[in-house]
Structures are given as C-alpha cells and as structure tokens.
C-alpha cells in the first residue's frame with residue numbers, strides 16, 4: 353500500500369476550475385468558440401463576435417446530419433450563404449442576413465472569421481457523432497437501452513410538468529428463436545432491422561423507438577393517450593403481419609405481440625413500464641400477434 357502511493361507524483365497543489373463563461377466579451381473569437389461543443393451556442397457566439405465587423409440582422413444554421421435548424425434574429429432581404437466543410441467533413445450551412453447587401457470586403461472579412469468557426473464546429477460534430485453512436489443500436493439504427501434509461505425519466509418529468517399524456521408500447525417478435533433456428537442468425541438480424549424500419553414507418557417524428565433487448569423494442573409516445581397508443585400499436589402489429597421478409601429464396605413472415613400502458617399519477621419508471629411489459633406477456637399468452645392494453 354505504502355509503496356503504491358510512493359509511485360504517485362504530485363503535479364500541482366493548485367486546481368484551476370473554470371466556471372461557465374458568462375461574459376464572452378473578454379474572450380477573443382477563437383477562445384470564445386472553445387467554450388462549448390453545442391452547435392446552437394457556437395453559432396450564437398460566432399454571430400455576436402462578428403457583429404461589429406459584419407453587421408447582420410439574423411442567422412440560420414442548418415445541419416442535416418443532426419437534423420438541426422438554428423435561427424435567430426430578423427429575416428431581411430440580403431443574405432450570404434456558406435456551406436462549411438473541412439477535410440471532406442460536412443459541417444452544415446450558415447446563412448447571414450442583412451438589410452444591406454454584403455460588400456466584397458464584408459465577405460472577405462467574414463471568410464477570414466469563418467476559419468475560426470470551422471474547427472470548433474468540427475469538434476462539435478465529432479462529439480455529437482460519438483454521442484449518437486453511444487446511444488444507437490448498430491443493427492437496427494434505433495436508440496439503445498442506455499438511451500431509453502435517459503429518455504424515459506426526461507419524458508416522464510416533461511409529461512408531469514406540462515400535464516400531458518405519455519404512453520409506452522412494448523413490442524416483441526413472436527417465435528423469434530424459430531426464425532434464427534430455421535433460417536440462421538443472419539436472417540434473424542435482417543428480421544430485427546426490418547422490424548425496426550417498419551415500426552419507425554408507423555410513427556410520428558416525436559415518437560422514439562428503442563431496442564430494449566434481443567428481439568424486444570420499446571416505443572415512447574409523447575402527448576399520446578391510451579386510446580391513441582392502442583391504435584398505433586395495432587397499426588404497428590398490422591404492418592408487421594402484412595410485410596414479408598425476402599431472405600435469399602425464402603419468404604419469411606413474422607408477427608409480433610405488443611403491450612401498451614399510459615402514464616398514471618404516482619407512477620414510477622418501473623411501474624409505468626412494468627404494466628406495458630405485463631400486457632405484452634398477456635398478449636403472448638393469449639396466442640400472440642395481438643395488442644393488449646394494461647388495465
């Protein structure tokens with residue numbers, strides 16, 4: 353024990369902890385852009401830092417990779433647009449607007465200043481790509497279990513705070529083991545990926561699909577009451593039943609069992625999802641290929 357601690361070198365007795373920068377006026381543009389990895393903050397900082405050199409009334413930043421459209425200010429007649437890119441990496445598109453035409457000098461200055469934005473944007477892109485990977489199931493391109501744990505508590509708090517409904521659907525492919533055993537594991541994987549695709553096709557943008565376990569998915573439906581969730585679960589069930597998986601020379605048909613529950617007062621995460629899980633098992637017991645709503 354004593355020997356181990358002797359190997360540790362003390363580098364410094366002082367700790368420097370930076371608090372979140374409140375007044376970015378004290379920073380030059382490059383330093384200010386190093387204070388965050390959030391796209392909205394980077395663009396807002398950039399806009400404010402260039403404002404005295406290149407006056408503009410509004411900005412729009414679009415980044416399709418992360419489904420972002422960040423806007424601020426008053427939209428006016430004249431604009432200039434830049435597709436931002438570094439080493440083949442797309443970093444989105446920035447548009448500035450103004451009452452007056454941007455002069456050639458304005459554009460030259462802007463282009464010099466955009467060089468300061470490029471690498472912070474690249475870092476933000478790498479950070480958000482890593483976050484996305486950490487929360488995505490690679491086989492089905494749905495959110496993974498870690499993401500579910502974060503999302504359910506956030507969605508429950510939001511639903512309670514805004515007095516909105518929240519429903520959850522548990523979805524489990526029927527006799528999935530037989531698919532693996534009959535057609536092979538690759539076919540099982542294809543079945544999972546296609547099931548996820550068909551589930552997503554039945555949903556609104558605000559609904560989130562998670563791969564919860566092997567062949568089990570969970571769908572979180574914000575602002576959806578019990579009736580709406582049951583209708584949606586039935587739509588998903590029917591979609592799965594009506595599709596056919598073409599695997600080599602085989603035409604594989606599958607079905608799924610689904611359980612639905614809607615958030616109640618005094619629910620915990622566990623009680624909320626257990627009702628949906630129990631309802632899904634009831635659907636299995638009743639013969640599969642059906643939707644059961646929790647009582």
Ligand SMILES: Nc1nc2c(ncn2[C@@H]2O[C@H](COP(=O)(O)OP(=O)(O)OP(=O)(O)O)[C@@H](O)[C@H]2O)c(=O)[nH]1
Pocket residue numbers: 491524525526527528529530532536537538539540541544565566567636640
């Ligand atoms: N191909 C493939 N199979 C998986 C994956 N994850 C889990 N499984 C398989 O999924 C199967 C689940 O089988 P069971 O839990 O017995 O359920 P089931 O056969 O679907 O039967 P019921 O749910 O009762 O209708 C097991 O054979 C697992 O090996 C995966 O990522 N890929």
